[in-house]
Amino acid sequence: MEMDRKIRALEELVETLQEQESQMSSQQQKELETMCARLQRQVGEMERFLGDYGLQWVGEPTDQEDSEDSTDSEGSKRDWMTVKKFWKPGDSLVPPEVDFDRLLASLKDLSELVDSETPVTPVPSGARLCALEPIPLKLYRNGIMMFDGPFRPFHDPSTQRCLRDILDGFFPLELQRLYPDGVPFKVSDLRNQVYPENGLDPFPGEGRVVGQQRIRKLSVAVEYPGSRMTPEKFLNRLPKFVIRKGEVIDIRGPIRDTLQNCCPWPARIQEIVVETPTLAAERERSQESPESPSPPLSMLRIKSENGEQAFLLMMRPEDTVGDVRALLAQARAVDANTFEIFSTFPPTVYEDALTLQAAGLVPNAALLLRARRAPPSAP
Structure with missing residues (x-):
């Protein structure tokens, strides 16, 4: 009899625990469903927001290089643009997957896509032609250099994103703020040269160096034409005025007044x-x-x-x-x-x-x- 009472008590306890567990699991399921619906709604709103500006979210591939459970077959090849660190000192100077010819062809195609029309810039005495200055880009065996630097090695994630955009046929996303309509590239093919990543430049003349003295190159800040969005360029992209309900509305005037408080501006x-x-x-x-x-x-x-x-x-x-x-x-x-x-x-x-x-x-x-x-x- 004592044994039967204990068995019934244990069975009741098990039933109680099962009911509580089912109630808890159903509550958690409702919370997860609510959270999933909210996240789906947010993703839809962000996609519509990007669509209004002609953009599309493509996402980033999951990097499973450091996962202990992920194993690659012996004959499989990994895309060097999706690997976080594909090159290590001593292994090789350049990944074998880098197709320099394809990269140069993509840069040439992007430069040809830029509108060949020479823009006319107003000046106090009239107007003048202002050609769009191409971006200098040097292509080394171990990285690239745009403008006057700095050097960007291939294993840097930002360099991988930049080259991925170029190989996909798009202007790099990092340049769209300065050049929304695109810009040509002036490419220097230096694939047979290795840029010294340690910051040391070769000694220009004869002589001897005592100790580990670092040779620093005096850098002069050079501002390329078109590399900075001036207030005048910004206003020139806006319409002068529009007609709404029979009224002529000035567009540039109020924006110019706002910019004058924070930017140097010539006489209006x-x-x-x-x-x-x-x-x-x-x-x-x-x-x-x-x-x-x-x-x-x-x-x-x-x-x-x-x-x-x-x-x-x-x-x-x-x-x-x-x-x-x-x-x-x-x-x-x-x-x-x-x-x-x-x-x-x-x-x-x-x-x-x-x-x-x-x-x-x-x-x-x-x-x-x-x-x-x-x-x-x-x-």
Whole structure:
């Protein structure tokens, strides 16, 4: 009897423990399901956020090099771009998987993808051509060097990510902030040379070194054109103004005022929007039928003689230079015959009878004003 009571007590205890365990497991399961749903929702939101900027998350492969349970077959080959440390001093100077020819071909293709059009940069006296300076890239047997350094060995994770982007046919992610539209590369093929990673440069002349004196190279900071995003470059990428519900909204002005508080900025040019019949018609069209397509227009930015003012005019392609001159004279309250409208590249003085379409001032153009020159006196 005593034995039977103990058995029943133990059985009841086991049943109680099983019920508690089932309750706990069901609670943990609910918590895990809730956490999984929340993480899935967050991943979906991040993917949509990246998609808005034209990006796609591809992830990183799991590195199982240091795992004790992972074993590789004798004939298997590992991708050198996915291994954290694939090279050790004394093993080899360069991994056998590095395909220098493929890397050079990818760099050449990326350089050819860059828009070959030479951008025009406005200057106080007009405009000038500003060619995009290529990035110097030196390719050594044990690493690469961009710009003026530092040297980046192949076993560095950031170098692996950079080269992975190039081999996949994309511009490196680390350069997209400075060069959102891409940039050409000026490659120096030095695959037969090994860059000294210990920081010692070869002695340039004859002589003897006593002790372990380190030879340091005086580095001069060189700023390459285009390597720094200036406020002027940033503003040039923004639209000058937009029309919303019949109102002309200045885009660059408020942003320029904000940047002036934190960045060095040259003297500001006063921009004046000239009221033209085309602007009034476009304002009326946007109010009545905002979804209708906009007709072909010509946006003109004309700088005054002293360079302190810039007049913005919205015109039609069939309008003439004389129409532009009359509107400018009315906005400036001066005689229309006291100034000329010209461009510096190519140097051209526009006649009044010429239409904007025929003058090549469509869809936009940057022009200048100057005092009318007296005609040469007759002999």
